[in-house]
Amino acid sequence: MNISSFLKNENVILNIKSKTKDKALEEVVNKIDLSKEKKELVLLSLKQREVLGTTGIGNGIAIPHARSVVLNKLCLYVGLSTSGIEYDSMDGKPVHILFLIIAPPLDTSNQYLILLGKIASLSKKLVKKKDYLKVAGEEDLINLIKKYESDMEDEL
Amino acid sequence: MNSQLQIVIQLSDLDTQLEELKNVRIKDKEESLGFKVQAKEAEIKKFRDSLRKKIAPDMLSQYDRILKRYKMRVVAQVNDGVCYGCFMALPTSYVSESDRNNKIITCPNCGRILFWIE
Numbered sequence: 585m586n587i588s589s590f591l592k593n594e595n596v597i598l599n600i601k602s603k604t605k606d607k608a609l610e611e612v613v614n615k616i617d618l619s620k621e622k623k624e625l626v627l628l629s630l631k632q633r634e635v636l637g638t639t640g641i642g643n644g645i646a647i648p649h650a651r652s653v654v655l656n657k658l659c660l661y662v663g664l665s666t667s668g669i670e671y672d673s674m675d676g677k678p679v680h681i682l683f684l685i686i687a688p689p690l691d692t693s694n695q696y697l698i699l700l701g702k703i704a705s706l707s708k709k710l711v712k713k714k715d716y717l718k719v720a721g722e723e724d725l726i727n728l729i730k731k732y733e734s735d736m737e738d739e740l
Numbered sequence: 741m742n743s744q745l746q747i748v749i750q751l752s753d754l755d756t757q758l759e760e761l762k763n764v765r766i767k768d769k770e771e772s773l774g775f776k777v778q779a780k781e782a783e784i785k786k787f788r789d790s791l792r793k794k795i796a797p798d799m800l801s802q803y804d805r806i807l808k809r810y811k812m813r814v815v816a817q818v819n820d821g822v823c824y825g826c827f828m829a830l831p832t833s834y835v836s837e838s839d840r841n842n843k844i845i846t847c848p849n850c851g852r853i854l855f856w857i858e
Contacts, residue, residue: 621741629753635783636761641774651756653749653815656857674776689756689813690824697769704773
């Protein structure tokens with residue numbers, strides 16, 4: 585299972601305008617092709633997850649993730665913020681790259697945790713090189729993610 | 741969507757996440773990835789109580805009965821006529837299309853509250 589297989593151009597937001605965690609989550613959730621009611625439920629589930637512990641894992645990375653009964657398949661979004669989002673991260677630093685994952689309550693193949701693990705390692709590599717901030721378009725970012733993914737597979 | 745169903749979904753999603761993070765394997769996995777799982781008990785209780793207050797007493801006791809039985813996932817999706825709580829196909833004429841997500845309907849097999857994915 586590849587991270588990039590979940591990403592299409594419309595799942596990439598090159599410049600998140602919001603400066604706070606709640607607003608940034610809302611901005612990304614608004615991109616999901618769902619009714620207003622369902623979007624609200626997805627957003628609430630993400631906010632509930634934040635209460636259980638921040639998903640800002642430090643070094644400018646946030647991986648908000650939650651389960652929601654309104655979606656029947658896993659969905660992934662990636663967003664960038666050059667100026668940074670105040671996220672209540674573990675190291676107190678603003679977030680520059682955000683991966684948002686929503687999964688149905690029951691995924692029999694447990695894609696959710698596997699994907700979460702892959703994204704956590706990939707994002708740490710991306711941040712180290714900092715080249716993700718220089719991408720010119722949505723496709724560029726997806727290609728960069730693909731490149732890092734294949735490097736990670738080579739390392740195994 | 742039925743307004744009670746909407747709140748019940750919120751509560752069910754919250755209870756599912758709480759229960760999952762009680763699972764040592766999942767908690768350990770999340771922590772090994774760098775997530776801090778440190779529930780702010782008071783804040784969660786407040787949040788959970790505020791949802792529960794919005795649910796009618798009968799509905800809430802029904803919710804609690806299902807939660808007691810399954811611990812999580814009180815609300816189950818219906819995909820292609822199948823309850824994703826117990827994976828049984830619902831009888832074809834079980835619920836009219838207009839009642840789906842507009843009334844509180846439970847699975848005749850497992851008793852979970854149903855949410856139809858369109």
